[in-house]
Amino acid sequence: MPFTPGVPALCPRAAVFPLRLIEKNPLPRGFLPKIPPGKAKGWVYPAEDATLLASPAVPLACRVFYGFLHREGPRHGEAVKFTYSDFDLANGTVTLDENKTDDPRAWALSPGMTAAIRAWRELRAREGAPVGPDDLVFVNERGLPISENHAADRYRDHLAAAGIDRPVLFEKSKARQPIRIHDTRATFITVSLANGKSETWVQDRTGHKSSIMINRYRRAARTAAELGLGELAPLDVAIPELAAHLHDAPAAPAPAAHRTAEPRAPRRIVSGIVSNPVDAAPEPSIESLMISASSPTRIRTGTPSQAKDFKGEQGDPNSGDPLDPAGSDDGSRRLEGGVADSGLPVADWNRSGAPSHPLTESSAAVRSLRQAQLAAATAGDFETVALLQELVRLFLTPGDDVGQ
Numbered sequence: 001m002p003f004t005p006g007v008p009a010l011c012p013r014a015a016v017f018p019l020r021l022i023e024k025n026p027l028p029r030g031f032l033p034k035i036p037p038g039k040a041k042g043w044v045y046p047a048e049d050a051t052l053l054a055s056p057a058v059p060l061a062c063r064v065f066y067g068f069l070h071r072e073g074p075r076h077g078e079a080v081k082f083t084y085s086d087f088d089l090a091n092g093t094v095t096l097d098e099n100k101t102d103d104p105r106a107w108a109l110s111p112g113m114t115a116a117i118r119a120w121r122e123l124r125a126r127e128g129a130p131v132g133p134d135d136l137v138f139v140n141e142r143g144l145p146i147s148e149n150h151a152a153d154r155y156r157d158h159l160a161a162a163g164i165d166r167p168v169l170f171e172k173s174k175a176r177q178p179i180r181i182h183d184t185r186a187t188f189i190t191v192s193l194a195n196g197k198s199e200t201w202v203q204d205r206t207g208h209k210s211s212i213m214i215n216r217y218r219r220a221a222r223t224a225a226e227l228g229l230g231e232l233a234p235l236d237v238a239i240p241e242l243a244a245h246l247h248d249a250p251a252a253p254a255p256a257a258h259r260t261a262e263p264r265a266p267r268r269i270v271s272g273i274v275s276n277p278v279d280a281a282p283e284p285s286i287e288s289l290m291i292s293a294s295s296p297t298r299i300r301t302g303t304p305s306q307a308k309d310f311k312g313e314q315g316d317p318n319s320g321d322p323l324d325p326a327g328s329d330d331g332s333r334r335l336e337g338g339v340a341d342s343g344l345p346v347a348d349w350n351r352s353g354a355p356s357h358p359l360t361e362s363s364a365a366v367r368s369l370r371q372a373q374l375a376a377a378t379a380g381d382f383e384t385v386a387l388l389q390e391l392v393r394l395f396l397t398p399g400d401d402v403g404q
Contacts, residue, residue, distance in 0.1 A: 042169045042179035043186040043220060044070065044159075046230050053238040054385060055162035056361065056370050059141035060241055062158055064120050066184065067235045068138065071110045073188035073205040076181045080146040084121065085133040089114050096207075107204050112234025119242040152180040163374070186217060193221035195231050237382035240373055244389040366395050 015021040044052070049070055053063045069079055078096055087094050092114045095106040109117075117137065125131045129143055140146050156170060156178060169179045185206060192202050199214050208214055237243045360366065369392050376384040 038216075039174075040168075040176040041183050041186050042176075043183055043190045044164075044169075044179075045166075045224075046191060046232050048159075048164045048166070049187070049232050050238055051164055051374060052159060052162045053235075054240055054374050054376075057161040057163075058158045060123075060239070061139055061141050061143075062154075063239055064116070064235075064242075065138045065146065066155070066158070067116070067238060068113070069181075069184035070187045070191075071113060071232055071235060072107075073185055073192075073202070074207075075185065076151060077148060078207075080136070080138060080148070082137045083134050084131060084137055087114075087117055087137070089118055103207060103209075105204060105207055110232075110234070112236035112238075115246055116235035116239070116242050119236065119245045123241065123245055152178075152182075155179065155181045155184075186220075189214065189217045190220045190224055191229075191232055193217060194224035194229065233382060237385070240385050240389040243382065243386040244393065247386050247390070363395070366392060369395065 016023070016025050049067070052058060053067050055063070065079070069076065072079075072094070074096060078098075081098065082094070082096075086096070087109075092109045093106055094109055095104070097104040120137070121131045129139075136145060138146055159169065159179070168176065172178050189202055189206065193199075193214075199211060202208070202214060206214075232238070235242070236246055361370075369388055373385055373388040373392070376382070376388060
């Protein structure tokens with residue numbers, strides 16, 4: 001049969017019958033190897049990914065690495081070799097020249113990945129770690145190259161440490177194998193297909209040469225779509241430390257071609273509490289804590305005013321400040337009231353608005369904040385995650401009068 005552009009090649013068996021284009025199949029029976037049935041593979045749900053990446057029980061370096069694998073789909077052995085020169089952060093792309101299939105590939109990074117890699121590099125530089133063009137992007141918790149030895153065990157241990165206990169992820173039987181680090185690709189492919197990405201889009205990132213391997217994940221992808229499990233959160237907000245760094249750092253200007261104005265809903269400012277946009281659902285009361293911790297100055301109706309300017313004099317219990325019923329002139333009672341309203345433990349606060357004694361990660365107050373942070377991440381409320389991270393920073397910052 002002559003080749004016709006636009007007409008796909010025909011299966012030799014179909015060419016024999018029913019098309020009768022050739023007399024016999026030129027390929028002997030069994031020429032194409034059969035793919036043996038494999039064991040069921042595990043993959044991480046989007047909510048579980050959020051829990052893992054927000055967990056303080058897992059080292060930050062490991063969470064950055066897992067988040068990248070879940071969202072971009074390379075093999076573990078490929079990702080550990082990435083250097084900063086492989087990333088074009090200005091245009092949001094990554095290039096992978098050396099890989100298992102000897103087929104160089106490049107692709108556009110997922111939403112938030114560029115900002116996450118930039119923030120991770122800045123945090124590493126702040127610690128004095130090497131972050132030059134030829135330095136590794138992903139390292140272990142000691143800043144060393146990531147080893148492929150026992151990678152599956154470490155991945156499962158970190159999932160368990162984060163509180164993820166779905167039985168099928170850890171089950172080992174004749175039909176199922178426990179989740180491995182290689183199954184981060186299963187997470188990527190399954191979630192991508194479930195959210196409408198094409199097979200070609202997936203292959204551009206995973207490097208698969210055949211549709212046969214991609215098709216193995218379609219059943220799980222259909223289940224994920226039917227359950228409405230959603231997408232993975234952008235990495236720059238899924239990891240609290242990166243979100244907090246980006247929140248504190250000045251925003252990098254966008255390229256002129258991509259710069260757009262994003263209208264923001266107006267917010268009311270009353271007695272130091274930033275309220276929700278009009279017609280928006282109430283935000284967690286944790287926002288009541290986000291008043292200035294370095295000054296008793298409050299914001300009311302958009303105008304700075306000192307504590308005495310609340311419908312009464314300093315120390316006046318009838319001052320009308322709902323969070324400072326004692327009328328204190330330094331705002332400390334008001335801050336305590338905000339903490340109590342949020343359901344978090346009340347620490348001792350000095351006049352500067354910082355804890356009057358140093359707190360650590362093992363302190364009850366900080367543990368409670370971390371638990372609330374984990375719950376917010378699991379619920380997909382990443383704005384609250386960033387707010388809670390700021391509070392953690394405040395709790396861990398000693399006051400001016402500590403040790404005096």
